[in-house]
Amino acid sequence: MKNIKITEIHIYQHDLDIKGKPYKTSLSEVNSLDTTIVKIVTDSGISGFGEVCPLGPVYQEAHALGARAALAEMAPHLIGMNPLQYGKVLAKCEQALMGHNYAKAAIDIALWDIIGKQFNLPLCELLGGAKRDKVPSYYAISIDSPEEVARLLVEKQKQGYQKLQIKVGGRDLAEDIAVVRKAFEVKEPAIEIVLDANRALTTAEAIRLSQSCRDLDFILEQPCDSYEELTKIKANICHPLYLDECATDITVVSRSISEGVADGFGMKVTRVGGVSAMRCVIDVCHAHQKPLSCDDSWGGDIIAAVCTHLGSIVEPRLSRGVWIAAPYISQPYDSENTVQINDGWIDVPSAPGLGVSPDTHLFNHTQSFS
Numbered sequence: 503m504k505n506i507k508i509t510e511i512h513i514y515q516h517d518l519d520i521k522g523k524p525y526k527t528s529l530s531e532v533n534s535l536d537t538t539i540v541k542i543v544t545d546s547g548i549s550g551f552g553e554v555c556p557l558g559p560v561y562q563e564a565h566a567l568g569a570r571a572a573l574a575e576m577a578p579h580l581i582g583m584n585p586l587q588y589g590k591v592l593a594k595c596e597q598a599l600m601g602h603n604y605a606k607a608a609i610d611i612a613l614w615d616i617i618g619k620q621f622n623l624p625l626c627e628l629l630g631g632a633k634r635d636k637v638p639s640y641y642a643i644s645i646d647s648p649e650e651v652a653r654l655l656v657e658k659q660k661q662g663y664q665k666l667q668i669k670v671g672g673r674d675l676a677e678d679i680a681v682v683r684k685a686f687e688v689k690e691p692a693i694e695i696v697l698d699a700n701r702a703l704t705t706a707e708a709i710r711l712s713q714s715c716r717d718l719d720f721i722l723e724q725p726c727d728s729y730e731e732l733t734k735i736k737a738n739i740c741h742p743l744y745l746d747e748c749a750t751d752i753t754v755v756s757r758s759i760s761e762g763v764a765d766g767f768g769m770k771v772t773r774v775g776g777v778s779a780m781r782c783v784i785d786v787c788h789a790h791q792k793p794l795s796c797d798d799s800w801g802g803d804i805i806a807a808v809c810t811h812l813g814s815i816v817e818p819r820l821s822r823g824v825w826i827a828a829p830y831i832s833q834p835y836d837s838e839n840t841v842q843i844n845d846g847w848i849d850v851p852s853a854p855g856l857g858v859s860p861d862t863h864l865f866n867h868t869q870s871f872s
């Protein structure tokens with residue numbers, strides 16, 4: 503094993519402004535997201551980048567200030583360690599701080615970026631190889647009126663998306679049902695639809711929504727808040743059930759499959775702890791033939807690159823796509839290697855590591871460790 507050392511860790515803050523209308527889910531409405539970028543510098547001249555960007559403070563148990571505080575707690579312990587021995591570095595993070603997987607994910611991502619650059623391989627090749635050179639993306643349509651949702655759905659179909667997500671919840675159920683009915687009037691047959699309530703429905707509402715739309719073919723994603731609620735509705739709904747916010751780690755993923763609750767997953771890379779944990783989730787989903795998406799709650803080019811690499815190693819027939827925030831964001835981190843959606847698909851970055859080189863001048867430097 504080549505002996506290189508972590509010499510510096512820099513933490514940055516950056517506001518990802520949303521262009522156009524705010525991004526609206528059942529939980530919140532946001533105009534800008536507070537993201538955290540980590541740069542790990544080594545004595546070999548190679549640096550790696552990681553990122554974590556919670557979707558505001560109420561989407562899940564994660565928030566931007568918490569991410570930066572957790573990183574500052576862990577960073578001093580990692581100076582002098584060999585980043586190629588990523589398992590040892592992650593174990594050191596566990597010794598330094600309990601929980602906070604979303605913050606640990608930013609370190610994990612930066613380690614994989616360094617490993618890829620050190621061995622001159624893109625991340626997907628380190629993970630066993632991309633199964634295709636581009637991955638399907640999906641677009642999430644915010645909470646809105648039936649007419650506006652239908653208009654956007656037609657627009658996105660025309661742009662080439664094969665998978666679309668419609669946000670529901672947080673309002674009168676009749677409005678959600680009207681949205682779904684209107685959307686299916688204009689939906690092309692090949693388009694896969696996911697209804698995502700982001701935990702907002704009661705068990706009774708979830709069952710009513712599914713049963714009143716039993717003639718329509720869609721996937722129901724995280725309709726209720728807790729895993730227990732999802733177990734209770736499972737036998738009474740007519741649609742496949744995907745876990746998102748509840749899928750916090752590999753043990754929940756395994757349990758929900760073995761208990762027959764989850765038919766698939768909307769996975770979030772930083773929620774489970776980064777690339778290392780996510781590869782484990784992908785292996786479990788492959789073993790059990792469960793579809794999954796490779797997403798994150800939000801993030802810039804670094805997160806988009808990570809999700810795309812991970813999405814490329816998923817068996818195509820089990821891939822539910824890769825969501826990235828690029829369509830909503832005005833300024834990329836790396837103008838030459840922006841991770842973009844073209845005709846509903848994202849090219850897998852081909853440069854070593856993540857394949858993006860952020861311009862740190864765009865960010866606000868908050869702390870450094872050496």
Ligand SMILES: [Mg+2]
Binds near residue numbers: 700
């Ligand atoms: Mg979701």
